[in-house]
Amino acid sequence: MGSQPDFENIRIAAKHKEGKRVPLCEVLVEYPIQSQFLGRPVTSSDLEAQLEFWIKAGYDFIPLSVGMMNPGKVTEESSISKVIREIMLKDTPDAEDKKSWNLEYTHFIDNRADFENFPWDIAEKLDFSKFYKIKDLLPEKMKVIAVSGKIFTLTWMLMGFNNFAMSLIMDEQLVADVFRKVAEIQFKALEEIFGMSHVGAVWVVDDIAFGTGPMISPQAFRDHVFPWYREMAKRCHDKDLLFLMHSDGNLTALMEDIIDMGVDVLQPIDPTCMNIVEVKKTYGDRLCLVGNVSNELLRSGTQADVEERVKYLIKNVGPGGGYCIGSGNSVPDWAKFENYMAMRESAITYGEYPIRL
Amino acid sequence: MAMGYLDEIKGAIINGKYKEIENMVSQLIKDDVDLKQLINEGMIAAMDVVGEKFANSEIFVPEMLVSAVTMQKGLDLIKPLLRGEETEPKGTIVMCTVKGDVHDIGKNLVDMMLEGAGFKVIDLGVDLSVDQLIERVTEIQPDILGLSALLTTSMPQMKKAIDALDAQGLRKKMKVMVGGAPVDRKFAEAIGADGYGANASEAVKLARTFV
Numbered sequence: 001m002g003s004q005p006d007f008e009n010i011r012i013a014a015k016h017k018e019g020k021r022v023p024l025c026e027v028l029v030e031y032p033i034q035s036q037f038l039g040r041p042v043t044s045s046d047l048e049a050q051l052e053f054w055i056k057a058g059y060d061f062i063p064l065s066v067g068m069m070n071p072g073k074v075t076e077e078s079s080i081s082k083v084i085r086e087i088m089l090k091d092t093p094d095a096e097d098k099k100s101w102n103l104e105y106t107h108f109i110d111n112r113a114d115f116e117n118f119p120w121d122i123a124e125k126l127d128f129s130k131f132y133k134i135k136d137l138l139p140e141k142m143k144v145i146a147v148s149g150k151i152f153t154l155t156w157m158l159m160g161f162n163n164f165a166m167s168l169i170m171d172e173q174l175v176a177d178v179f180r181k182v183a184e185i186q187f188k189a190l191e192e193i194f195g196m197s198h199v200g201a202v203w204v205v206d207d208i209a210f211g212t213g214p215m216i217s218p219q220a221f222r223d224h225v226f227p228w229y230r231e232m233a234k235r236c237h238d239k240d241l242l243f244l245m246h247s248d249g250n251l252t253a254l255m256e257d258i259i260d261m262g263v264d265v266l267q268p269i270d271p272t273c274m275n276i277v278e279v280k281k282t283y284g285d286r287l288c289l290v291g292n293v294s295n296e297l298l299r300s301g302t303q304a305d306v307e308e309r310v311k312y313l314i315k316n317v318g319p320g321g322g323y324c325i326g327s328g329n330s331v332p333d334w335a336k337f338e339n340y341m342a343m344r345e346s347a348i349t350y351g352e353y354p355i356r357l
Numbered sequence: 358m359a360m361g362y363l364d365e366i367k368g369a370i371i372n373g374k375y376k377e378i379e380n381m382v383s384q385l386i387k388d389d390v391d392l393k394q395l396i397n398e399g400m401i402a403a404m405d406v407v408g409e410k411f412a413n414s415e416i417f418v419p420e421m422l423v424s425a426v427t428m429q430k431g432l433d434l435i436k437p438l439l440r441g442e443e444t445e446p447k448g449t450i451v452m453c454t455v456k457g458d459v460h461d462i463g464k465n466l467v468d469m470m471l472e473g474a475g476f477k478v479i480d481l482g483v484d485l486s487v488d489q490l491i492e493r494v495t496e497i498q499p500d501i502l503g504l505s506a507l508l509t510t511s512m513p514q515m516k517k518a519i520d521a522l523d524a525q526g527l528r529k530k531m532k533v534m535v536g537g538a539p540v541d542r543k544f545a546e547a548i549g550a551d552g553y554g555a556n557a558s559e560a561v562k563l564a565r566t567f568v
Contacts, residue, residue, distance in 0.1 A: 161462045162422060166422045166423055168419045169373065169420070213414045214414075214417060220417070220419065253414070
């Protein structure tokens with residue numbers, strides 16, 4: 001990128017102003033892509049290599065996960081899965097079968113008794129070691145974005161989607177109690193993070209919409225989910241941290257709520273169902289937008305296709321600030337590496353302010 | 358009770374009156390109403406409205422599921438009273454999410470709406486290999502096979518499944534419908550499926566044209 005990481009670039013974009021350039025921004029780049037970029041293996045335990053990737057690839061921050069669930073391969077790596085798996089290993093002969101403990105296949109809270117018996121005390125023991133370790137490794141102006149706070153997804157995964165959805169109407173108090181318990185644990189993680197001066201933002205990664213619209217009614221989100229995010233945003237802002245949100249799907253019906261509850265930056269403006277140019281026109285003075293380079297394009301397009309898309313986004317969404325270039329979700333291992341590079345290089349080539357496209 | 362009872366039952370299902378439905382249906386049974394008409398013009402018609410409302414984002418998954426539960430509670434009281442031919446399903450549908458994909462929210466909604474429309478649904482689950490699918494389909498011999506995928510990376514598995522049905526001589530014995538967020542009509546045609554449904558409501562309409 002030719003310049004040193006500087007989190008101020010993200011802060012300027014988040015204030016809807018033009019900085020030096022349209023920043024690059026991803027919530028996750030999977031390790032095989034990072035490995036190809038560096039030309040050596042990058043693993044989940046090699047924090048130095050991860051940091052080297054985020055610096056050399058031109059990002060102003062490194063995203064680090066803390067909480068009961070991680071982004072990407074959500075459930076196999078997450079602390080909640082480890083907790084559940086340990087319980088299953090004790091009690092069930094087929095615990096080695098991931099379908100018995102992986103939340104993508106099964107769930108654990110059907111009723112009040114399940115809620116009461118769930119090992120919340122074990123689930124709330126979270127590991128912050130990466131956050132402490134990275135402090136001394138970070139370049140001066142680079143920050144950590146703490147990826148945390150997933151509340152909606154974890155609640156429905158613990159309950160199973162159908163059971164969760166029906167209980168929302170037929171046993172609302174149970175759903176409210178699971179939300180509360182999950183949120184309390186996520187907030188506890190945030191409290192520890194808020195004490196760290198090298199953390200610049202919190203990024204909630206919580207899919208709340210299908211391609212067709214909200215997964216539950218906007219009112220149900222207002223009753224059960226958004227109050228927690230509102231509180232999270234407030235606590236971030238009290239500490240002068242940015243509050244970012246990721247959600248797949250068509251968020252059109254929820255945009256006013258998302259802005260009203262204090263989200264500074266929204267990612268990825270799902271390119272399969274949202275028009276980012278329209279979103280920028282309508283909400284660009286109140287919300288910074290990130291992403292929208294389609295993952296399908298990263299998988300099946302050519303480098304020229306990717307370059308065209310990046311140029312289009314920079315030209316139509318970049319002016320005035322309030323935009324960061326990135327994928328339409330995260331950068332998965334099935335994206336073509338050369339397409340990831342084309343996205344990054346096009347952003348560097350064409351993303352300097354003032355935009356000249 | 359006058360014929361207005363059909364509207365009352367419809368309204369109860371559309372509005373998810375799961376606590377009241379059993380009393381309402383019990384009373385109608387006592388009143389000796391036409392039970393087949395009650396199912397077709399009351400209950401199934403109600404679920405059609407629910408499907409439309411869902412497709413139009415007037416209601417969401419929770420409301421749709423509770424409507425289905427409400428219908429089921431009523432149906433459970435009626436079914437034992439029906440004669441054999443009146444309980445025959447409209448057709449048998451095998452559903453699954455294809456290999457490499459564990460997403461099932463959409464598929465489960467389609468299951469529920471198809472059952473609400475009177476089909477027998479056999480759900481084979483998620484991440485189903487072509488071999489597993491062929492084995493089960495050979496055994497069940499459904500009228501319709503429904504394939505679901507959320508990931509673009511698992512979409513090719515749909516074509517593999519259809520090709521395998523063809524190779525096993527099973528393809529002409531059933532209709533194949535596909536669905537899921539990245540799937541569209543063009544893709545469905547390209548892989549040789551018989552139809553595509555953009556949502557649960559469309560899937561029901563499509564399935565009705567197949568039987």
